[in-house]
Structures are given as C-alpha cells and as structure tokens.
Amino acid sequence: MHETIRRVTSGASRPIDSVALLAVSKTFGAEAVLEAITAGQSAFGENYLQEALEKMRAVDAGLDAGLDAGVGGINRAAHIEWHFIGPIQSNKTRPIAEHFDWVHTIEREKIAQRLSDQRPPNLPPLNVCLQVNISGEATKSGVSPENALAVAHAIAAMPRLTLRGLMAIPEPTADSVLQRAAFRQVKALFVQLQESGLSLDTLSMGMSADLEAAIAEGATIVRIGSAIFGQRDYS
Numbered sequence: 656m657h658e659t660i661r662r663v664t665s666g667a668s669r670p671i672d673s674v675a676l677l678a679v680s681k682t683f684g685a686e687a688v689l690e691a692i693t694a695g696q697s698a699f700g701e702n703y704l705q706e707a708l709e710k711m712r713a714v715d716a717g718l719d720a721g722l723d724a725g726v727g728g729i730n731r732a733a734h735i736e737w738h739f740i741g742p743i744q745s746n747k748t749r750p751i752a753e754h755f756d757w758v759h760t761i762e763r764e765k766i767a768q769r770l771s772d773q774r775p776p777n778l779p780p781l782n783v784c785l786q787v788n789i790s791g792e793a794t795k796s797g798v799s800p801e802n803a804l805a806v807a808h809a810i811a812a813m814p815r816l817t818l819r820g821l822m823a824i825p826e827p828t829a830d831s832v833l834q835r836a837a838f839r840q841v842k843a844l845f846v847q848l849q850e851s852g853l854s855l856d857t858l859s860m861g862m863s864a865d866l867e868a869a870i871a872e873g874a875t876i877v878r879i880g881s882a883i884f885g886q887r888d889y890s
C-alpha cells in the first residue's frame with residue numbers, strides 16, 4: 656500500500672511524503688494491527704468505540720510482550736496513533752477524548768465542545784477534522800459547505816482541540832471523473848477556509864476504492880481498510 660501511495664503521489668507531481676496512510680483496522684483484530692506495526696505502520700483508524708478500546712488494550716499488551724521477547728521490527732519509541740473515524744454520539748465523547756490522538760468525524764459544534772472540555776490536561780490537544788458533506792445527500796454525515804466556515808472557526812477557538820482540516824466521504828461512484836470532481840470541491844472549501852485565516856494542513860479523503868482520485872486532488876491522509884486487511888466480515 657505504501658508503494659501504491661508513493662506511485663500515485665509522484666504520478667500526481669506531489670512530494671513523495673505529502674500523503675499519509677491511515678490503516679483502517681475496524682473489524683480486524685489486534686493481531687492484524689500488530690502485524691502492520693511490525694511492517695512499519697503506525698496510524699490506525701477505528702469506527703466503533705468499544706471495539707477500538709478493547710483492541711488498543713490488546714495491542715499494548717502485544718507490544719509489551721513482543722518487546723520483552725525481543726521481536727524485531729517493533730521500536731519501543733514508536734508511538735502508535737489512533738484515529739477515530741466513526742459517527743460520534745454525545746454520550747461517547749469522554750472515552751474518545753481520553754484514548755484517541757485524532758478525530759476525523761466532527762460534524763457538530765456541540766460534539767467538538769464536549770471533546771475539548773473532556774480532553775485530559777496531561778495529553779496534547781486532540782487533533783480534529785471537520786467532516787463535510789460535499790454530495791449533499793440528506794442521509795450523509797457532515798456539515799454543509801455553507802456552514803463549514805462558521806463551524807470551523809468555532810472549533811478552531813476551542814482550547815483543547817487543534818483543528819487540522821477537513822474530512823469527506825463523497826457519494827460512492829466507480830467513475831473517476833466524478834470521484835475527482837467531488838474531491839476537488841472539498842479541496843476548494845479547504846483553500847477557502849485557509850484563506851479565511853485558519854491554519855490547516857490536513858485533507859482526510861480517499862478510501863480503498865477512490866484513493867487515486869483523492870491523492871490527485873490533494874488528499875494528505877488516505878483512510879485505507881480493505882485494500883490492506885482484506886474484505887471485512889460484519890457477521
């Protein structure tokens with residue numbers, strides 16, 4: 656996957672290290688995460704809180720055991736980053752604020768305020784992205800492009816959050832022209848927010864099926880699950 660990202664990134668005439676890989680490990684166990692860590696991956700995305708908390712504990716235990724056993728490829732200093740990328744209910748914000756490094760799926764000021772209030776003082780500010788609903792479907796998550804400016808400025812002012820940028824999941828389509836058009840709209844909104852005075856560096860967009868279009872249009876984080884871990888089994 657790193658090889659694919661490097662190829663697509665240089666094909667888009669972008670610096671080779673300008674796109675980070677978030678490995679989406681939802682539904683896969685701690686063993687799969689530990690294997691990816693041994694292969695050099697350090698950032699993981701999770702959608703379901705309970706599953707994520709259990710996996711974090713198991714991964715920590717696995718890392719400790721691996722280090723004690725002198726398993727190669729695991730660097731004691733390497734920090735594993737956990738990114739929350741699922742829908743957030745307001746009664747679940749505290750454990751998210753306590754256990755994650757990033758949250759990509761902020762779509763309401765109220766949720767952001769709770770995360771800021773609940774971020775433990777001994778941890779650095781929580782990195783967050785505002786999720787935007789570029790396709791405008793009624794059922795889709797995210798703020799509308801019209802509301803993004805006001806919500807982004809409100810979040811940027813919250814003391815225990817660092818607003819890093821935008822996240823989007825455009826309507827799925829196999830047509831790469833349509834994929835690129837949607838990602839281009841997200842990028843345009845991102846530039847508009849930057850020009851309004853916000854210091855942003857992250858565009859979280861692109862999944863297994865549309866990562867090439869996302870990278871071509873400026874993604875800085877691609878969130879890849881099935882292309883790394885295989886098909887998910889929800890049964």
Ligand SMILES: *Cc1c(COP(=O)(O)O)cnc(C)c1O
Pocket residue numbers: 679681702740741824862863864878879880881882
């Ligand atoms: C599951 C998920 C992904 C990964 O999707 P794949 O198609 O498996 O790459 C990325 N982003 C979000 C928000 C997800 O829920």
